[in-house]
Amino acid sequence: MIKTKDFAEFLRLSFVDTTMQGYTPTVKKTQSVSISSMVGNREIDQELVERAQRGDKRAFGMLVEKYQRKLGRLLSRMIRDQAEVEDVVQEAFIKAYRALPNFRGESAFYTWLYRIGINTAKNYLVAMGRRPQVINEIEIEDAENFEDGNELRTMDTPETELLGKEIAKTVNDTVASLPEELRTAITLREIEGLSYEEIATLMNCPIGTVRSRIFRARETIAQNLRPLLDTPQDKRW
Amino acid sequence: MKDQISALMDDELDLDDSAHLLTAIKSDGELGHCWSNYHLIGDAMRGTGMFKPDFSQRLMQKLEAEPTVVAPRSKRKLAQRPVLWSAAASVAAVMFVGWMVLQQQSHSGADVATQQIAQNVPSEYLLAHQALSPSSSAYYIQPATYTENGQ
Amino acid sequence: MRRFLLGCLLAAPLSVAVAGQDKSDESWTLLEKAARAAHELSYKGIFVYQSGPNTKSVQITHMNYGQGEYARIVMLDGSPREVLSQGNDVVIYSPRHEKVVIEKRHGQNLFPALLPTNLDAIKTSYQVRLGGIERVGGREGQVVFLDPRDRYRYGYKFWTDRENGLLLKAMTTNERNDTLDQISFNQLTLMNTQAMDWFQPTVEHDKPYVMEEQQARLATTAISDEWILAQLPPGFHKVDQVKRMVPGKSMPVNQLMFCDGLASVSLFIEQLSKDAHGKTGRSSQGPTNFYSNVVDGYQIVVVGEVPEATISLIANAVSFKK
Numbered sequence: 001m002i003k004t005k006d007f008a009e010f011l012r013l014s015f016v017d018t019t020m021q022g023y024t025p026t027v028k029k030t031q032s033v034s035i036s037s038m039v040g041n042r043e044i045d046q047e048l049v050e051r052a053q054r055g056d057k058r059a060f061g062m063l064v065e066k067y068q069r070k071l072g073r074l075l076s077r078m079i080r081d082q083a084e085v086e087d088v089v090q091e092a093f094i095k096a097y098r099a100l101p102n103f104r105g106e107s108a109f110y111t112w113l114y115r116i117g118i119n120t121a122k123n124y125l126v127a128m129g130r131r132p133q134v135i136n137e138i139e140i141e142d143a144e145n146f147e148d149g150n151e152l153r154t155m156d157t158p159e160t161e162l163l164g165k166e167i168a169k170t171v172n173d174t175v176a177s178l179p180e181e182l183r184t185a186i187t188l189r190e191i192e193g194l195s196y197e198e199i200a201t202l203m204n205c206p207i208g209t210v211r212s213r214i215f216r217a218r219e220t221i222a223q224n225l226r227p228l229l230d231t232p233q234d235k236r237w
Numbered sequence: 238m239k240d241q242i243s244a245l246m247d248d249e250l251d252l253d254d255s256a257h258l259l260t261a262i263k264s265d266g267e268l269g270h271c272w273s274n275y276h277l278i279g280d281a282m283r284g285t286g287m288f289k290p291d292f293s294q295r296l297m298q299k300l301e302a303e304p305t306v307v308a309p310r311s312k313r314k315l316a317q318r319p320v321l322w323s324a325a326a327s328v329a330a331v332m333f334v335g336w337m338v339l340q341q342q343s344h345s346g347a348d349v350a351t352q353q354i355a356q357n358v359p360s361e362y363l364l365a366h367q368a369l370s371p372s373s374s375a376y377y378i379q380p381a382t383y384t385e386n387g388q
Numbered sequence: 389m390r391r392f393l394l395g396c397l398l399a400a401p402l403s404v405a406v407a408g409q410d411k412s413d414e415s416w417t418l419l420e421k422a423a424r425a426a427h428e429l430s431y432k433g434i435f436v437y438q439s440g441p442n443t444k445s446v447q448i449t450h451m452n453y454g455q456g457e458y459a460r461i462v463m464l465d466g467s468p469r470e471v472l473s474q475g476n477d478v479v480i481y482s483p484r485h486e487k488v489v490i491e492k493r494h495g496q497n498l499f500p501a502l503l504p505t506n507l508d509a510i511k512t513s514y515q516v517r518l519g520g521i522e523r524v525g526g527r528e529g530q531v532v533f534l535d536p537r538d539r540y541r542y543g544y545k546f547w548t549d550r551e552n553g554l555l556l557k558a559m560t561t562n563e564r565n566d567t568l569d570q571i572s573f574n575q576l577t578l579m580n581t582q583a584m585d586w587f588q589p590t591v592e593h594d595k596p597y598v599m600e601e602q603q604a605r606l607a608t609t610a611i612s613d614e615w616i617l618a619q620l621p622p623g624f625h626k627v628d629q630v631k632r633m634v635p636g637k638s639m640p641v642n643q644l645m646f647c648d649g650l651a652s653v654s655l656f657i658e659q660l661s662k663d664a665h666g667k668t669g670r671s672s673q674g675p676t677n678f679y680s681n682v683v684d685g686y687q688i689v690v691v692g693e694v695p696e697a698t699i700s701l702i703a704n705a706v707s708f709k710k
Contacts, residue, residue, distance in 0.1 A: 043248050047255070053308035058263040061297050065273040066246070068292060069285040076286075086288050090296050097300060101308035164287030171281035184638055189247060190279040192640065196249045202633050202640060207249075215243040222274045229274065229290075359667075359689075363676065366654035366691040369628050369645050 045109040053100050060100075064093055067110060071117050078121045088124050092117040166228055174221045182220070185213035242271050415516040415532045419503055419546065421553040426501035428452055429552060433525075433576035434464070435499060439569035439674030448500075449586050451579060458587050461498070470589050471498075481589045499571045500555040502650070503546075509649030513537055513623035514544075522547060524556040525573040534650070539563060540621040540698040541651050542675060552578060560675045562695065568675035615657060615686070618705040621698045623648040646692075646702070653692030655702055660685050670696070684708040 045066075051059035068089060075092075076085045096116045103112055175183055181203070188199045196214075200207045241258050244250040250258070262268045273293065432449040445464040450457065461471040470481045497504070504510070519531025529547030536543050543565075547557040557572035620626075628645040642657040660666050666682030675693040681703060682688070688706055690699045 043252055044245060044255075047252055047259070051259070053306060055305045055307045056263075057297070057300050057305065059259065060300065061293065062259075062262065062272060064293055064296055066276050068288060068296075069277075069280040072288060073285045086292065089288075090292070090299065093296055094299060094303065097303060097306060100306045163290065167277070167287060168281045168284065171278055175282065180638075184633070186282075187638055188640070190282045196244075196247065202631065211244050211249060212240070214247070215240040218243055218275050218278055219239060221278050222271070225274060225278070229270075229277075359678070359680075362654070362656060362678070362680075362689050362691050363673075365632070365641075365643060365656070366645075366652075369630070369643070369654065370652045370693075 042108055046105055049100070049103060049105070049109050052097070053103075057097075060097055063109065063113075067113060068093075070110070071113065074114065075117055075121045078118070079125065084124070088121050089117070091124070092120040095120055163228070167225065170224050170228060171221055174224045175217070178217055178220060182213050182217040185210055186217035189214050238268060239271050242268060243275060246272065246275055411518050412516055415518045416507060416511070418518075418530060418532050418548050418553070419510075419516065419534075420505070420507055422546065422548045422555045423501070423503035423505045423507070425549075425553040426450075426503075426555065427457055427505070429554060430579040431552075431554065431576060432579055433573050435571055435573045435576075437499075437569065437571045442674070445574075449579075451582075451584070451587075453582055458584065460587060462590075472587065472589060499558065500573075502555060502558055504649055507649070509623070509625070509647075510534070513541060513648045514650070519545070521550070525576055527551070527556060527573075527576060529556045538622060539695060540623070540701070541648055541694055542568065544650070547572075549576070560693070614659075615706055615708045617644075617655075617702075618707065619701070620646060620705070621648075621694075621701050624653070624698075627652070651692065651694050653690060653694050653698060653702060655706070656687070656689040656691075657706065658687045658689075660687050672696070679703050 045063065048059045048063050052063070071092065072085055072089045075088055076082060079085050079088060092113070096113050099116065103109070175186065178186070184203060185199060188194045188202065189196075194202070196207045196210045199210045203210065238258070238261060241250060241255075242262065245255055245258055262272050430451045430453065432447075434445060434447050437444045437446065444466070447462045447464055448459065450459040452458070456475050457473070459471075459473045461473075463469045467483060469483075472479050472481070514534040514536055517533040517535055519533055522529050522531055524547050528550040530550050532546045532548060534544040534546065543561045543563075545559040545561065546555055548554065549556050554576070556576065557570065559570040560568040562568055624646040625648075626644055627647045628643075630643050631640045632643065633640050637658065638661065639659045644655045644657075646653050646655070660682070662685075666687045667680050668682060669680055671678045676691065677694060677696050677699045678689070678691045679696075679699045680687065680689040683706065686708060688703055690703045692699060
């Protein structure tokens, strides 16, 4: 609470430069747009790719963990049978690994992976004697932002469906029960794709707080997932 | 460490500090799970759907059988945030007329129940509009904030 | 009426057409003068805003002696809100419960500074027409009409002070010539003192003054990857775009603002969470029209001091990428 009757002080309070932008008579000057929300974390991907290119297969494995489901969802628009989707995604990753020497980093890793995925899927359908479905709206450049919201088909096979549903339910229930500032932070990050800086601006808090909130949200959800994921199969490789 | 993984996956950690972290993720079971679980959480929030639980394991077994790729070391590109859109382009993008054919989507009454609004213009939108609005005399009769109505 | 006038201008012999052109230039000049006068002159007065049954009296003091603009606006009816502005910085003092809340805004063009100093944008969307002389608040006013060139904006009638050029009165009318709102000086005098002791808030000094909780906004020029705006009404340009958090909502709200130089419209797009209820409906309040709809799980709201046709066009131009 600020008590003031002093003219000078209220002037200082009142006319300190504000970050809020109002009406400007001309269109705003060029602003650089935060890349991380657009092209999916180029720096960490680039680092992992370079390590893989130097012979580190496990670094490639980290990219697999990151992109397997995203690629699967994309390819499931071309291939109806979801068990086949899984096989094709595996095949695509192998092809990508083999093609690593050709990746120079001009595009984002995921864009490059996505192209390989599409081609793998097309070749698979042709080899099976099926006509590849035509996807007209997906531009390669859109791949990085592509999230189809209300997709009717899922990638799930009957085996995965139950576990998948449980995982999704646990995640979303936990998110809904998080304290509001954690829920907002994780939603802005994972759904809106905003950078920490952008989230800090919107939530009016320091970037360190954003980082901490997102971490605490993730860790809370991960705790609740533990019973579902401690399956007999050892995930270590 | 886990909080560092959380920041790393969002590209919010200085990569110079991350070398030890990447090594730890690959060698230590729990931190490796942390990397894959955190990504699983994001995908689940976005509704991507799941693969069989042994997907990664099977894939990595196949990879182990592959000849190890060793490519010439590429120079790390300096982190650059190129300006993708100029102001003119962004305005043009909003304003473009016609070249893209759009189907008018009829609103999906199935998913989201709708309710009628009250007769008056809802004050939160009116206020937000007036706050940015260049010259609106109607400003003078607006309620003070969205939490109050009228004077 | 307007088409008839246009037809007359076209059909008339050259000399009359030239005279018409002169009148038109003169009218634009009057409006330019009014736009500049609002910023350059030092004046004080009381004006009344009226729309339907709502009226508000406002006292204004505006000073500019080459050191920048200073203005103070006080609501004389109802809650004693005050606005102090320095150049484009605007601060609003609102007594609320036991405190006075300070809100910051930026660059609003309030009466009598309704008109932009560069009229080019307006010329494409409006036609100007000189009217007669009418008295307003004890002063002589030259009437200038702004007639809309299409159905996407309202018409305006301005009275400019014959002596100092300031806007004395402004009225918004629709296509049926109904008055939607009007704002008009009851008293107006130029100031010759340079004393600045009036430039402070007088709102309830005994209460503590508190900064409002900033509803932080993220200005953005990014093209959206979720939705597309197919077209805008002719003459309208985007002037602002922000993402903001709104209390009570977990997803940010996108707000885009479009303006034709005089009238402005906001488009809000919000993603609805799965169990949220969207709202649909239309409403209007004086010159302000409002429309909301739910499309593909998004809430779309369009608000502005523009006709319904404009609101509908913008709302229908939004579609979502699959």
